[in-house]
Amino acid sequence: MTFPVVGMVGGGQLARMTHESGIPLGIRFKLLSDTPQDSAAQVVNDVVIGDYRDLGTLREFARGCDVITFDHEHVPTEHLRALEADGIPVRPGPDALVHAQDKGVMRAKLDAIGVPCPRHRIVADPADVVAFAAEGDGFPVVLKTVRGGYDGKGVWVVDSAEEAAEPFRAGVPVLAEERVDFVRELAANVVRSPHGQAVAYPVVESRQVDGVCDTVIAPAPDLDESLALSAEEMALKIAKELGVVGHLAVELFQTRDGRILVNELAMRPHNSGHWSMDGAVTSQFANHVRAVLDLPLGDPRPRAAWTVMVNVLGGDYPDMYSAYLHCMARDPQLKIHMYGKDVKPGRKVGHVNTYGDDLADVLERARHAAGYLRGTITE
Amino acid sequence: MTFPVVGMVGGGQLARMTHESGIPLGIRFKLLSDTPQDSAAQVVNDVVIGDYRDLGTLREFARGCDVITFDHEHVPTEHLRALEADGIPVRPGPDALVHAQDKGVMRAKLDAIGVPCPRHRIVADPADVVAFAAEGDGFPVVLKTVRGGYDGKGVWVVDSAEEAAEPFRAGVPVLAEERVDFVRELAANVVRSPHGQAVAYPVVESRQVDGVCDTVIAPAPDLDESLALSAEEMALKIAKELGVVGHLAVELFQTRDGRILVNELAMRPHNSGHWSMDGAVTSQFANHVRAVLDLPLGDPRPRAAWTVMVNVLGGDYPDMYSAYLHCMARDPQLKIHMYGKDVKPGRKVGHVNTYGDDLADVLERARHAAGYLRGTITE
Structure with a gap:
């Protein structure tokens, strides 16, 4: 058998549909899934149950894979670097993926390459949010935790300093953005x-x-x-x-x-x-x-x-x-x-x-x- | 979970592609395969390794399936009847499937319902093949074992009584057909x-x-x-x-x-x-x-x-x-x-x-x- 093994981290529907689409190519598909009940784990033959946040689990999973790819963006960047150092191709690689993991890094990079974005900057506290609003057209302002949000989670549209308190409670950096018309x-x-x-x-x-x-x-x-x-x-x-x-x-x-x-x-x-x-x-x-x-x-x-x-x-x-x-x-x-x-x-x-x-x-x-x-x- | 389980007997490429096509429907797919290396067994999660000719294996496999279907036509008819008697829907059922398993039964049924077929009859021995040829336009005649042939196997095109000896050696009934122009x-x-x-x-x-x-x-x-x-x-x-x-x-x-x-x-x-x-x-x-x-x-x-x-x-x-x-x-x-x-x-x-x-x-x-x-x- 000369056909490669694609290892996918995460057992959600994206992995399920990736497996479905990979079957005709004859590639072998290996899955790292949180539980055997996960969407993709139900339909894939070669499933490893384990925690993607654990480097040992990732390393064990990566053994025998020709390439590692992802159903989600939550694998810690340092683990991806460790897998790369082990010689495993990680695609997308950590240097690319960080832009999908961290909205602050993403905005800074898009600014640097001249891609138009909503007006934005990292804000320190509710007072800073008020300052950000004043620099533009005022409230409302969109606040996002730089990591961990999806499907509307980790995103707030705020109209005042009082409303701006909530996003800071998690203790992670907060990105302010203009609310785009x-x-x-x-x-x-x-x-x-x-x-x-x-x-x-x-x-x-x-x-x-x-x-x-x-x-x-x-x-x-x-x-x-x-x-x-x-x-x-x-x-x-x-x-x-x-x-x-x-x-x-x-x-x-x-x-x-x-x-x-x-x-x-x-x-x-x-x-x-x-x-x-x-x-x-x-x-x-x-x-x-x-x-x-x-x-x-x-x-x-x-x-x-x-x-x-x-x-x-x-x-x-x-x-x-x-x-x-x-x-x-x-x-x-x-x-x-x-x-x-x-x-x-x-x-x-x-x-x-x-x-x-x-x-x-x-x-x-x-x-x-x-x-x-x-x-x-x-x- | 209210989604049904489809059990497929046989691990070939037809089962592989059936699984691929069934994934979007969210049905659960269970496979009975000869070996873990079979085409479909590589890509299906729920695989039972076993011999489809063994009724006990089939019965054990069928437990928990909402319906049984097939990658091939080789499951003995009496086993299918036994599964039906157990209350498992078998689709296609044995009364239908026998027409794809036995070319003699198939020809007789197609004659009975008026579907045009090549001239044909079951022949007893090489002398009978000569008689069959004489009843029509002579040699060549196509001989087929009534069971077990596929992809050209179990099929002979013969020009004489001597050449007609081979198909009878297996000891199974032989069907003679005109060679269609x-x-x-x-x-x-x-x-x-x-x-x-x-x-x-x-x-x-x-x-x-x-x-x-x-x-x-x-x-x-x-x-x-x-x-x-x-x-x-x-x-x-x-x-x-x-x-x-x-x-x-x-x-x-x-x-x-x-x-x-x-x-x-x-x-x-x-x-x-x-x-x-x-x-x-x-x-x-x-x-x-x-x-x-x-x-x-x-x-x-x-x-x-x-x-x-x-x-x-x-x-x-x-x-x-x-x-x-x-x-x-x-x-x-x-x-x-x-x-x-x-x-x-x-x-x-x-x-x-x-x-x-x-x-x-x-x-x-x-x-x-x-x-x-x-x-x-x-x-």
Whole structure:
């Protein structure tokens, strides 16, 4: 057997879908998962149960892997450096990944390479937040802990010094950002390989509900061609300048005055790229695998005029399987992707993809299916 | 967890690809495999190693499965009946599956329901083969053992009584068939569910080399529309009359005088349907899973004007992974499906799919990739 072993740290749905996409390539997939019940651990053969925060566990896991990659960005940077020192290729590597782990480092780097961001700086205390507000258009101000936030957690929108107290309680550095007057959120997804090849997926529109991604439309409707191109170029530039290997998601604000600003970075397959599983020639997951193995990348172009992804969140209704009957009978073209996770209110437990020529129809089908699975639509 | 468990008997590539296609549905997949090295056993989490010919092993495996289905047709019919008597849904069931296990039973049933087949009858000995030849257009005659053949094994084309001796040596019944004067081979693939819903994939052309499937073109080029329709109707009729649940492949001869005759049946995902993984809205594997769970079936229609599948056979060159660099760089739209099997000359170790608007281009790309992976094309 000459086929390599890809080791993935983290047993979430991104690892599950990466495994699914890697099976056709004949690569061997090894998983480090917190528990045997984790989403990916249910469907992978070679699973190690262990704590990614423990260097000994990581080292033991890495033995026999040809490359290590990630379902999440939480592995401590120093552990990644230790694995690299052991001679294990870590992709993305620690020098790149730190920009997705630490929003302060990320903002400083994007400033340095001239990528437009919301006005920002690290703030010391609530009084400093007041000063930051006064330097710009005043309150509200967005405060973020530099590490550990996701899906709206670790983010506060504050209107006063009093409200600004909370984010400092965790004792980690806090980043202040202007609240951007955006018309919508976009995402530019790119994949880059160690030898420097890179591909860009079409820029998508990403709609959030309560800070959580709800709907992604590929490509972003009514997006000016030059703005789309500049967003793709921006993402490719970030990937290159930060030395990213694998999938990079660049979450963007499209401002009322027609600019594009970087909101967040993620260096792994990303929710804004799930549409590509059914909507692109090569999915983000397949291209992530190809990139970390330094294989030539696959075609990121869309296969349909429109592809829509809607997340399935847990609702009050735990039995999603029984909803399959209605959803599948109503729409034989529907693509369901469930993660094997227990249903808890608000938890991402799956997504659906639809595609076609008529955006209104494609959107309606995806929303109906996701709502029916969740239990918020009952007919 | 309300999601069902699908148990699949047999660890070959069909089980591997069924698992891959079942992951998005969130169903749990349990595998009975001969060895841990089998194609599917490498990528499935819940694997039982055991012998499918042993009823005790099957019974133990079936415990905790909501339904049992198959990677191959070799499980003894009486074992299937025993599992059914235990209350385990077996899909396809023994009464259907026997038609794919025993060519004599299959021919008798197709005669009874009026489906056109090559002239045939069970023959007793070489003298009887001579009599069979004399009843029609003489030699050559095709002889087949009624059980156990596949990929050209268990099939002889004989020109005389002397040559007809060999097939009888195994001591199993032998079926004689006229050698059909065909212009090409076609396959009609359908999927049927327990509640009677059925879908038909477009009829494909299947090209064999040395008795092994080499190339499949979907849809079959230049096929008269009424002939295509009658082939689909024939396959749907067979599925219904034989009580098939799951995927049914009907291998067909298109005769020089414009008729369609049934060659073989397979009641499982089939090589002639591999194109559907990248070329249809819903793949044969996904639809097989939906059928055995009695879920509404997915859309079988093609996503591209032309999809071509070419099998990758083992050649003299064992290191197929290194060929990825060239194949992927040459054709970023290429879809590779490798089975994780050791390379042995002539063994099916994978397949490639290509699709697009220009059949000549799509064919060339698939042939080049398969040849390069095999080592018969080196540039």
